[in-house]
Amino acid sequence: MTDLTGRRAVVTGGASGIGEACARAFAAAGAHVVIADLNGEAAARVAEEVGGEAWQVDLGDTAALADLTLEADVLVNNAGIQHVRPIEEFEPERFSFILRLMLESPFLLIRAALPGMYERGFGRVINISSVHGLRASPFKSAYVAAKHGLEGLSKVTALEGGPHGVTSNCIDPAYVRTPLVEKQIADQARVHGIPEDEVVPRIMLTESAIKRLVEPEEVASLALWLAGPDAGMVTGASYTMDGGWSAR
Numbered sequence: 620m621t622d623l624t625g626r627r628a629v630v631t632g633g634a635s636g637i638g639e640a641c642a643r644a645f646a647a648a649g650a651h652v653v654i655a656d657l658n659g660e661a662a663a664r665v666a667e668e669v670g671g672e673a674w675q676v677d678l679g680d681t682a683a684l685a686d687l688t689l690e691a692d693v694l695v696n697n698a699g700i701q702h703v704r705p706i707e708e709f710e711p712e713r714f715s716f717i718l719r720l721m722l723e724s725p726f727l728l729i730r731a732a733l734p735g736m737y738e739r740g741f742g743r744v745i746n747i748s749s750v751h752g753l754r755a756s757p758f759k760s761a762y763v764a765a766k767h768g769l770e771g772l773s774k775v776t777a778l779e780g781g782p783h784g785v786t787s788n789c790i791d792p793a794y795v796r797t798p799l800v801e802k803q804i805a806d807q808a809r810v811h812g813i814p815e816d817e818v819v820p821r822i823m824l825t826e827s828a829i830k831r832l833v834e835p836e837e838v839a840s841l842a843l844w845l846a847g848p849d850a851g852m853v854t855g856a857s858y859t860m861d862g863g864w865s866a867r
């Protein structure tokens with residue numbers, strides 16, 4: 620059992636899906652968890668249930684994060700959205716927003732957390748990337764670009780943080796059973812020209828050798844291990860949890 624007693628963990632997007640599963644796993648392991656989310660009501664609900672605290676924040680508003688100081692022993696960069704469009708129809712402002720939310724904001728949060736981590740000689744940065752940090756799919760230009768960028772940011776953080784006891788790693792899941800996936804089924808059906816009930820088997824599970832969605836708790840269990848003492852020599856790595864997708 621990983622023991623996080625005495626650790627303060629900040630989980631972005633902690634009010635739903637993978638972030639919520641991480642928040643629950645970390646709290647069960649003894650951490651004080653800060654649930655940072657745009658949805659203040661849901662963040663407050665999860666915070667109350669796990670005995671942590673809610674931080675309502677729009678992580679797409681990067682200007683507001685520029686001068687931030689963040690007290691965290693563990694930082695999970697997880698908040699994210701999806702937008703499915705061919706490049707020629709992809710709204711430029713939407714592209715910029717996704718890069719702000721999923722790449723610039725992780726940079727700003729890491730930047731805000733590192734001084735405290737360096738002072739204490741301990742830190743764990745866990746970036747929820749995706750198999751789309753390593754592989755591309757059509758119609759997801761902003762998401763794939765942001766996740767590939769996050770992979771690079773994570774490795775640089777690992778190199779700079781190593782001498783200070785700070786590790787940084789990515790977790791790269793295939794499709795996980797969360798609201799983010801449910802919300803994109805209609806768009807995927809439209810751009811691929813197939814019925815909605817064929818999206819999961821024909822689009823989402825095509826590349827995986829194991830034909831099922833990942834569960835949020837499976838991702839959280841890996842995040843918990845990365846946050847704990849046994850993972851002290853693991854840094855700059857990207858852990859796939861993709862049912863074999865990236866083995867191709």
Ligand SMILES: NC(=O)c1ccc[n+]([C@@H]2O[C@H](COP(=O)([O-])OP(=O)(O)OC[C@H]3O[C@@H](n4cnc5c(N)ncnc54)[C@H](O)[C@@H]3O)[C@@H](O)[C@H]2O)c1
Nearest residue numbers: 632635636637657677678679697698699749794795797799
């Ligand atoms: N679900 C998947 O299939 C899958 C696969 C690989 C990677 N991921 C990644 O996992 C992460 C979490 O995804 P999920 O599937 O749990 O999604 P989700 O939709 O269940 O949860 C995302 C959370 O982020 C919050 N959020 C959205 N915009 C925000 C903003 N501007 N500021 C602050 N918070 C904001 C939402 O309120 C929500 O609580 C994302 O980075 C996603 O790219 C998901």
